[in-house]
Amino acid sequence: MNTFPKRPSLLVIDNVMINSDVLTAMFRCDVSVCKGACCVEGERGAMISSDEVGAIEQVLDTVKKYLPEKNLSVLDSDGIYETYQGELYLNTVGGRECVFASFDARGVAQCNLERAYLNGETTFRKPVSCHLYPIRVQKKLGMEYLVYSQIPECEGGRRCGAAEGVPLYEFVAPALERRFGRPWLEKFLSHARSSRASRA
Numbered sequence: 001m002n003t004f005p006k007r008p009s010l011l012v013i014d015n016v017m018i019n020s021d022v023l024t025a026m027f028r029c030d031v032s033v034c035k036g037a038c039c040v041e042g043e044r045g046a047m048i049s050s051d052e053v054g055a056i057e058q059v060l061d062t063v064k065k066y067l068p069e070k071n072l073s074v075l076d077s078d079g080i081y082e083t084y085q086g087e088l089y090l091n092t093v094g095g096r097e098c099v100f101a102s103f104d105a106r107g108v109a110q111c112n113l114e115r116a117y118l119n120g121e122t123t124f125r126k127p128v129s130c131h132l133y134p135i136r137v138q139k140k141l142g143m144e145y146l147v148y149s150q151i152p153e154c155e156g157g158r159r160c161g162a163a164e165g166v167p168l169y170e171f172v173a174p175a176l177e178r179r180f181g182r183p184w185l186e187k188f189l190s191h192a193r194s195s196r197a198s199r200a
Contacts, residue, residue: 013187016180017140021148023192024199027134027168033156038107038133039101041153045090047129048081056080056113059122066112067102069105074099090127100126101117107153131175135168167196 011018048056056063057080064072069156074093081088091099101109116127125131134154138145148168149157169176169192177185 004047011191012143012190014180014184015143016184017143017145018188019145021145021150022135022169023167023195025148025158025168026166027154027157028161028166028171029154030156030160032106033109033160034153035107036103036111037153038130038142039109039111039149040097041151044084045092045128046084048088048127050088052124053081053122053128058123059113059116059166062121063100063112063116070094071099071102078087082120113194128175128179132172134174135172137179160174167192 004180010020011023051181056058060075060080067075070093073093078091080091080099082091083089093099093101097103097109098110098157100112100113101111103109109125111123113124113126116122134149134151134157136147138147161171169189173185173189176188180188
């Protein structure tokens with residue numbers, strides 16, 4: 001099985017289901033508007049895998065120099081992650097921002113895992129669940145299911161994507177490649193781009 005429509009609102013590519021919103025939405029993050037809300041909002045921190053825990057542990061000493069004292073205190077007392085209903089989530093500071101986030105002079109939350117990566121100090125960028133946002137990976141009919149999460153804080157990203165003509169699937173393509181691999185991404189982009197061209 002490669003690519004076929006499951007029903008009007010769904011696409012399936014190699015056992016990964018994609019909601020049609022992922023194909024039609026326009027989006028590009030605008031942190032000047034949202035202030036990095038995805039690093040702050042939510043009941044828990046980002047979902048992570050056990051492999052990602054290991055990767056973070058390897059870069060932790062490098063990343064710590066960027067973290068505020070309150071974050072370091074949480075890491076010392078509670079560690080990198082918590083477990084909830086069998087899943088792993090990054091810890092947060094006071095139930096708010098991610099333990100690896102800090103705020104710049106403009107009040108924008110920034111990921112210090114990514115900061116160290118972009119500075120060429122590590123090879124781990126950030127959890128895939130963060131990189132994929134605003135796409136979330138759920139489970140449906142025994143398959144992974146990609147859905148577009150539309151929170152109010154991302155309104156600036158929706159406006160920015162529409163103004164600049166950036167499809168959501170292009171914005172998250174690097175993260176999709178990380179999660180599903182290059183062959184899957186090429187199949188997905190081929191379908192998404194041809195679908196967009198047919199709607200034009």
